[in-house]
Amino acid sequence: MRDTNRVWLLAQRPDGRPDAECFEFVERDVPDPDRDEVLVRTLYMSVDPYMRGRMRDAESYADPWEVGEPMQAGVVGEIVASNHPRWEEGDVVTGNLQWADYAVAGGHELTRVDPDVAPVSTALGVLGMPGRTAYFGLLDVGEPTPGDTVVVSGAAGAVGSVVGQIAKEAGCRVVGVAGAEEKVDWLTDELGFDAAINYEDEDVHGALREAAPDGVDVYFDNVGGPVTDAVFRELNVRSRVVVCGQIALYNATEVPTGPRxxxxxxxKRARVEGVLVSDYADRFAEATDRLGRWVNDGTVQYRETTTDGLENAPDAFLGLFDGVNVGKQVVKVADRE
Amino acid sequence: MRDTNRVWLLAQRPDGRPDAECFEFVERDVPDPDRDEVLVRTLYMSVDPYMRGRMRDAESYADPWEVGEPMQAGVVGEIVASNHPRWEEGDVVTGNLQWADYAVAGGHELTRVDPDVAPVSTALGVLGMPGRTAYFGLLDVGEPTPGDTVVVSGAAGAVGSVVGQIAKEAGCRVVGVAGAEEKVDWLTDELGFDAAINYEDEDVHGALREAAPDGVDVYFDNVGGPVTDAVFRELNVRSRVVVCGQIALYNATEVPTGPRxxxxxxxKRARVEGVLVSDYADRFAEATDRLGRWVNDGTVQYRETTTDGLENAPDAFLGLFDGVNVGKQVVKVADRE
Incomplete structure (x- = not known):
């Protein structure tokens, strides 16, 4: 066990794409848990596109991170000291903690992770926030019906790859849009997508007309921008657009414009609706249970892209905007003891 | 009764704003009704923004009008000859007929208009398609709740003026956006809107922040473009946007762009959904009945802007794009005999 705590701070707010100046790596004392608190040692840390929004000083669904303060992240960790009756040393938990080796948390802010169900890192991916986002976004907002054509952008990402597989399970024709040949192959060859379009190489609109000859009934959008413009042209009457992410726009320095x-x-009497997983907090258990069974029976497959070392967390985060990751991008910080 | 039939044809498709070249006024014989048909003499003819879409050669929810063929319109008319058992001479009816003095229609394509309920022209406005659009768009898509703030663009138009009054009846704070001082005054002084913004004179976003200090829960959009951009900035969490019309964009010669x-x-987990009144055909009677009662008890007031003479129908239509009309724009073609 380390005797100091390495912590990433938000050094300054980014203007456009974040760079090294935005992050500061400091060493601090390992904090002491107070009453009802525990000390968590980070095993895996999540980096997610939404974090770009937290770096901005703008009103949103959550408060922005403060400059000079630790950056926050979904973490899977191990309890190393507990002042809370629910937890004891060695328990594996997940919660919203920090880009750090250690963090103190209130005992009630954590959720137990069962290492026997799946690798613990999945609590940040297919069995965590991204998996639940896919589950509620597709099923509750997208309302797929058997026979529908479902298009997913960012299809090889943590959310998109799960969306497509649930849509297949719901009896839909599934078309993924992704940005690399390796990803497109994974979607069609291993995940069972009916078709996948590489937006880097193909005319998305033309390829979509071929891949979705009956039009698009549900569009699950993780990306925004020109890919989304192309999909909108093929929406069917009474189609549903689930707006989950707009990663193509998050680093824009001016208000992005596009076709109205x-x-x-x-x-088309189409419906476009934003989804935020935290709105479904009272149904998380339902999603985690269902996703756990699907992962165990092979209905839902997943990949993780693992970056080693807390010191490399900013690179892992920035890689999201280049589409480096296949499946869920995590940062491995330590092994279980 | 005239012994010839004047008919407006679509002479050519417009490029941008329609002009005189797009319309051709011809004289033809008065047609004879066939079996199960009737001959209708036009009393009032409707001009509506949606007609701009029918002049275009593009796929939409209805087929485009053909060049060289009569232009279509909602009409209130009088039966002057009937080969259909349901109708007799002198009956007042409404249906989708032509920009013409006379038209033949199948007896089953017409709806009876009761001249004792309200002036017959209202079958083209508050008790017709625009009123029903307001009714279903606001109540079914917008889902207003007492205490909500409802913003309506094109608020002094045939649809918007009814939307705002139904929203008041539903217990909402109502803010209208319109393009003239006379309209703004009508909305607040006579129709009971809580506030109205003149987009020609005011910074819409600034004025909206004042008029809707708690944000916008329902936005009923008849206009699109910059007004809509301003309203979107003030949407609340779980707000609903009813997209009914985009008249500011219909004459664009290139794909209009704007902020994404x-x-x-x-x-905001907001929902944006298009509405088309024909989707509610099986509930038209419900809307007409409710609107009729509201008109009779003064809950819903209306105005009509009447252009005299079939020969002036293109001007009446084009005036819609300049916001000339207050309330429903109709063309008076003939008096009842």
């Missing part, structure tokens, strides 16, 4: 789309929504 | 809005939808 509302006239199409009238013509 | 999907990221906001995630932050």
């Amino acid at each position: 789309k509302l006239t199409q929504l009238i013509q | 809005k999907l990221t906001q939808l995630i932050q």
